[in-house]
Amino acid sequence: MAFSSFAEFIAMGGYGFFVWLSYGFTATLLIVLTINSLSMEAKVLKKVRKRSQREEKLKQAALKRKEGK
Structure with missing residues (x-):
């Protein structure tokens, strides 16, 4: 689909609100997922x-006990 102007591209034939809302929602979810995964x-x-x-502390303690016997 070719658009003759940037405003037409943003409007997306009357469906721009829904298109850009879905892009924004998806981007937000991906960012939240990435942050959550990293944390x-x-x-x-x-x-x-x-x-x-x-x-390691337990191994050290076991060795000390073994040496003490």
Whole structure:
């Protein structure tokens, strides 16, 4: 579909409001999804680091107990 002016392009043959609203809604959802995914990844990595540190402490404690016996 060819448009003769920018205003016609924005109007989209009378359906511009719905077209641009759907683009805006989709872009907003994609941005929110990206932000949520990045924050969840950071939380998971933090939990993994903490768990790894705890496991390392438990190994160190087990070695100390073994050496003390």
